[in-house]
Amino acid sequence: MENLDINTLKKGGFMRQIQKGCFSVRLRTVAGEIKAEQLLKISEIAQEFGHGYIHLTARQGIEIPFIHQNDFAAVKRKLAEAGLEPGVCGPRVRTVTACQGDAICPSGLIDTTALAKELDARYFGLDLPHKLKFGVTGCAHNCLKAEENDVGIRGGFRPCWLEEPCSFCSLCEQVCPAKAIAVDKKRRRLSFREDACTYCGKCAKSCPTGAWQGNSGYLVFVGGLFGNRTAIGRQVLPIISDQDKLFQVIDSVIKFYEQTAKPGERLRATLERVGWDVLQEACQDDEVIAGDREQAVI
Numbered sequence: 001m002e003n004l005d006i007n008t009l010k011k012g013g014f015m016r017q018i019q020k021g022c023f024s025v026r027l028r029t030v031a032g033e034i035k036a037e038q039l040l041k042i043s044e045i046a047q048e049f050g051h052g053y054i055h056l057t058a059r060q061g062i063e064i065p066f067i068h069q070n071d072f073a074a075v076k077r078k079l080a081e082a083g084l085e086p087g088v089c090g091p092r093v094r095t096v097t098a099c100q101g102d103a104i105c106p107s108g109l110i111d112t113t114a115l116a117k118e119l120d121a122r123y124f125g126l127d128l129p130h131k132l133k134f135g136v137t138g139c140a141h142n143c144l145k146a147e148e149n150d151v152g153i154r155g156g157f158r159p160c161w162l163e164e165p166c167s168f169c170s171l172c173e174q175v176c177p178a179k180a181i182a183v184d185k186k187r188r189r190l191s192f193r194e195d196a197c198t199y200c201g202k203c204a205k206s207c208p209t210g211a212w213q214g215n216s217g218y219l220v221f222v223g224g225l226f227g228n229r230t231a232i233g234r235q236v237l238p239i240i241s242d243q244d245k246l247f248q249v250i251d252s253v254i255k256f257y258e259q260t261a262k263p264g265e266r267l268r269a270t271l272e273r274v275g276w277d278v279l280q281e282a283c284q285d286d287e288v289i290a291g292d293r294e295q296a297v298i
Helices: 006-011 036-049 069-081 112-123 171-175 202-206 243-260 267-274 276-284 287-295
Strands: 014-016 022-026 062-068 134-137 151-161 181-184 189-192 212-222
Touching: 006 014, 022 069, 036 062, 036 069, 062 069, 112 134, 112 243, 151 189, 151 202, 151 243, 171 181, 171 202, 202 212, 212 243, 243 267, 243 276, 267 276
Parallel strands: 134 151
Antiparallel strands: 014 022, 022 062, 151 212, 181 189
């Protein structure tokens, strides 16, 4: 054991157990997805080198406990044969979690899996002052709890009402959880308060005549924590309609964290120390989001 660099092993997904010489191997997963044939290989590895079971983590990860240090090379080789690799721990970007999004869920507003894979490709394993977690959720139901992540992304729908096709049936008013819509059937009038809108998209999904149109987009939250300390992340900008703009914002958040945080300081602590306005200014300095500035909510 004395010849092992525990910190390097942890960085590479091998986490020391209380049992001498044994480690739990965390696998790299994205959006909670893994192929069926890969599951079979993981099962084989757990049977051959572990105790015959796996552990599913709270963040959609898979761990194989009781891997002895003498078997590291063999386990890595067998994982590679199945197109798998260990994940990461420590002060860096962790596994990107996501719900199933609009590919499967009727409420979904964005392709969460594709977005999670792009986030993983861009940022996974990036060394930072402390760990950083991404969470992607497809709609206002918020199954992945975007606000509990260091950087959380929630799908949204920015609606636009068209009077001509509207039948004033008031179904949109009935389904709107924010009470942002009011319909006067007799006078055939409709009022919509966008400042109260949560961008859930229920008005458009329920409208029988197509009177509600609009575009899906992204709501970004930063500074969430859920562990030794719990804190709810804040929305840093109004809904972002373009994915290129989304990544510009995330790049700005990452750059801010790298340049501003103290070693061992979570993003939330950095924001509370230097001020949320500093991050807002860093994001708004990017010209591609200039058109979204007027509704910033920090």
